[in-house]
Amino acid sequence: MSLRLKLLLLGLATLVLPWEGTRYAREMESALREGEQDSLTQVAQSIASSLQGQTHLLYRDSAPPVTLGPFDLQPVVLTTQPYLDGYPDEWPRDKTAWRHYPNGNNGGFGILTGVFERMLYVLLDVHDDKLVFDAVGANPLDSSTLGERIWLGFTGPDGMEHQVFLSATGAGPVMARRIETGEYRQQTAVTEPRINGAWQPSPAGYRVELRVPLSMLGDRFGVLIDDRDRQGEPATSYGMLSTQDLHTQGRLIAASPDLTTYLSQFLQPGLRLAVASSDGRTLAQADALGQATELGPEPGILARLYRRLLDEPKAHRAIDATAAIYDQKHQQTIGQLRVTQTGERWLTLRDRALTRMLNITLITTIIAVVLMFVFAARLAVRLSRLRGASESALTREGLITTFPETGASDELGDVARGFSTLLGRLNEYTGYLRTLAGKLAHEIRTPLTIVRSSLENLESEGISDGARVYLDRARQGSERLNGILVAMGAATRVEEAIAGAERTRFDIVAVVASAVASYGNAFPHRRFVTDLPSEPIEIEGAPDLIVQLLDKLVDNAVDFSPPGAAIIVRLRSELRFVVLAVENPGPPLAPWIRGRLFESLWQSRTDRDSRPHFGLGLYIVRLIAEFHGGSASAANLPGEAGVSFVVRLARA
Amino acid sequence: MKRLIASVEDEPAIRDNYAAAFAREGYTVRSYGNRAQAMAAFASRLPDLVIIDISLEDEPEGGYELCRQLRSLSAELPIIFLTARDTELDAVSGLRLGADDFLTKDLSLAHLSARVNALFRRVDALRKPHEATQIIKRGPLTLDSERMQVEWEGQVVLLSLTEFWIVFALARHPGHVKNRQQLMDAANVVLDDNTITSHVKRIRRKFQVIDPKFDAVQTVYGMGYRWVE
Numbered sequence: 001m002s003l004r005l006k007l008l009l010l011g012l013a014t015l016v017l018p019w020e021g022t023r024y025a026r027e028m029e030s031a032l033r034e035g036e037q038d039s040l041t042q043v044a045q046s047i048a049s050s051l052q053g054q055t056h057l058l059y060r061d062s063a064p065p066v067t068l069g070p071f072d073l074q075p076v077v078l079t080t081q082p083y084l085d086g087y088p089d090e091w092p093r094d095k096t097a098w099r100h101y102p103n104g105n106n107g108g109f110g111i112l113t114g115v116f117e118r119m120l121y122v123l124l125d126v127h128d129d130k131l132v133f134d135a136v137g138a139n140p141l142d143s144s145t146l147g148e149r150i151w152l153g154f155t156g157p158d159g160m161e162h163q164v165f166l167s168a169t170g171a172g173p174v175m176a177r178r179i180e181t182g183e184y185r186q187q188t189a190v191t192e193p194r195i196n197g198a199w200q201p202s203p204a205g206y207r208v209e210l211r212v213p214l215s216m217l218g219d220r221f222g223v224l225i226d227d228r229d230r231q232g233e234p235a236t237s238y239g240m241l242s243t244q245d246l247h248t249q250g251r252l253i254a255a256s257p258d259l260t261t262y263l264s265q266f267l268q269p270g271l272r273l274a275v276a277s278s279d280g281r282t283l284a285q286a287d288a289l290g291q292a293t294e295l296g297p298e299p300g301i302l303a304r305l306y307r308r309l310l311d312e313p314k315a316h317r318a319i320d321a322t323a324a325i326y327d328q329k330h331q332q333t334i335g336q337l338r339v340t341q342t343g344e345r346w347l348t349l350r351d352r353a354l355t356r357m358l359n360i361t362l363i364t365t366i367i368a369v370v371l372m373f374v375f376a377a378r379l380a381v382r383l384s385r386l387r388g389a390s391e392s393a394l395t396r397e398g399l400i401t402t403f404p405e406t407g408a409s410d411e412l413g414d415v416a417r418g419f420s421t422l423l424g425r426l427n428e429y430t431g432y433l434r435t436l437a438g439k440l441a442h443e444i445r446t447p448l449t450i451v452r453s454s455l456e457n458l459e460s461e462g463i464s465d466g467a468r469v470y471l472d473r474a475r476q477g478s479e480r481l482n483g484i485l486v487a488m489g490a491a492t493r494v495e496e497a498i499a500g501a502e503r504t505r506f507d508i509v510a511v512v513a514s515a516v517a518s519y520g521n522a523f524p525h526r527r528f529v530t531d532l533p534s535e536p537i538e539i540e541g542a543p544d545l546i547v548q549l550l551d552k553l554v555d556n557a558v559d560f561s562p563p564g565a566a567i568i569v570r571l572r573s574e575l576r577f578v579v580l581a582v583e584n585p586g587p588p589l590a591p592w593i594r595g596r597l598f599e600s601l602w603q604s605r606t607d608r609d610s611r612p613h614f615g616l617g618l619y620i621v622r623l624i625a626e627f628h629g630g631s632a633s634a635a636n637l638p639g640e641a642g643v644s645f646v647v648r649l650a651r652a
Numbered sequence: 653m654k655r656l657i658a659s660v661e662d663e664p665a666i667r668d669n670y671a672a673a674f675a676r677e678g679y680t681v682r683s684y685g686n687r688a689q690a691m692a693a694f695a696s697r698l699p700d701l702v703i704i705d706i707s708l709e710d711e712p713e714g715g716y717e718l719c720r721q722l723r724s725l726s727a728e729l730p731i732i733f734l735t736a737r738d739t740e741l742d743a744v745s746g747l748r749l750g751a752d753d754f755l756t757k758d759l760s761l762a763h764l765s766a767r768v769n770a771l772f773r774r775v776d777a778l779r780k781p782h783e784a785t786q787i788i789k790r791g792p793l794t795l796d797s798e799r800m801q802v803e804w805e806g807q808v809v810l811l812s813l814t815e816f817w818i819v820f821a822l823a824r825h826p827g828h829v830k831n832r833q834q835l836m837d838a839a840n841v842v843l844d845d846n847t848i849t850s851h852v853k854r855i856r857r858k859f860q861v862i863d864p865k866f867d868a869v870q871t872v873y874g875m876g877y878r879w880v881e
Binding site: 452 | 666669736738739740758760761762847849
């Protein structure tokens, strides 16, 4: 896992802010809700107490019903106005609001009543195996042509009983009619236009939907069906009215239309006031729940998104409070007031706070993540630079002098400085090792001089032949020791010679040619082959050093080649370099020594010979090559037949 | 009268060995361990030749200072530096102070006495009139092997003993290439290649002071040097 990814994940930890914020918003919401609940309860109680004793508003007659009689009707409060077409589409689907009256074992009817504004709506669902309409054009009072007939019985506001009937000659609108008895006892059917509706056949029989103004009604209401299977046949009457005299048996327990008006004065947008009877049936309500509360502009896309993310699907969007309406006169609770308030108010408040907070945290998170990513990227770059520097620092004698990041004041700077110090110490130590041979040679020289001068003095003392043998051995040993000392100091002297060398322009071809010419005498058991360009090539440097470099390479080639072998010295010109190569047949280089060949005090010789070796020869080659702006390398010849040492020197 | 050689050397064993060797050769030898002792003795009597080590007891460069003081006392007194220090800088510093030779301690006693004898020979020769037989002439070069003195176009070139012997070896057979070993043998020294190279460089420079176009000492790469007329 890269540093970048880790910091990115850390950055995502800032997402805990919106999570915590959401929780806070929920708490705020519930606090708001509690406050609203309290005030709503206050409102409910004060409205309820203003309704105290106003029994007539709730029940129109003076006595609140204790229990519902078999013929009593309690209309539901309709939220929409039913369209009078004989179909039950606009009516509530609540089955418990229906009352059913059977016709013996043969059908029956169900009745659903409802109040909308100042009208009583009645829906009759009659089960009848045979629907018989009145004869078209006949006198509705002519008993021989009568079909199905529906009687409505009710008391007026003055307590007088009234009966009207509904009959139809076909499906469609229908109007109630009243039977009036004239001066001469003749009966006429007078249209009662205030009571009208629609008659529609249904799969089970027929449906009638009608309305009656509440202003016509007192406290009693009932329906009676005259069922006929044929026109003019004696009817089978059943329903809620007395079959003998059509006396209204049931009560209409409906609130006064003034109750809605009364409630409306307390209405505010986002509020619903409802009065229910003590058994829980709604008597009247004033509704402004759907009206927008003017709190601000529509929430934005983000706000809506947040709400969708936060709210549980069935969140309580509204609160309500109930208060009992007590009647002092009857010493009982006559109903209860329910006040419902939409949640929009505090939801909008919550949303506004939440949206702002979420927006801020979202922006903060994005900025934090981006910053961390950038920071991590920078850190990674710095680290890789540091790694690169530390990797390359020790490949070549620890010569790194400037280390990146040492100026930085942070921990990486500390690391870099630590590295720098470490490398500096390593450099010092390497330098110490490099000069150790020279220093050692210098220190050994004095005691060696004592030994050698003593031996020489001893020689002059006239010693016996037997002792002379040992003297010679001692002298040979001291000569060898001296040779070792010279070799040990060689690197230091070459470094000095390089430091003091003067640069001149010279033809390297001539120098190499003349030097190689002399090797034949020096190494009679090797053949020397040259491959030199015919044109002179000028380089800038010290010809003495070039010869010394060639000496070392040839020396090396001779040491590692069998007697009689051909040593090839090649010189060729490249664009910016002169390439000098010395090739010899012999054992190939192991891959692991190739990089170290040119280091100081390193050698791969395993055989012993009389001359001291300190692994300085190729180190000197490298120093001289570098002095000439070039480099030295070694490679095996094709087929591992031998070794080629290649030196590149910058052209003048 | 026996010649008096003064040896200023802080290592007693080496000092005594040298003293024994020179005594065997018939010289009187006085040895001193530090500069103060040596100067105190030299104040009363100057020796005929002085051999000085550079570092003397607590003075790392005491030899140089001693050389400077001696040169101010006498311009002709032969002075040889014999030291364990073998850097180019040390050699240049010592010779610039007017020493006649700069030798490292890996020199054998035989070589050392050869040099001492040569220096005495030069001192003697300078006191005697010229003997033409000892003079080699090569164009502008006049080489007096007895006085160990070199002139170029009539002007004296001040060479150290080693440098003189190198020039002598080259100029005796002009055109012949002398390799480094041959030059070392001629100069009675054991030196490594780089030291020979720097000796030759110094010789060229000294001639070039008189004649900027001097190029009589030629390098034959891989072989050695030769004198070209």
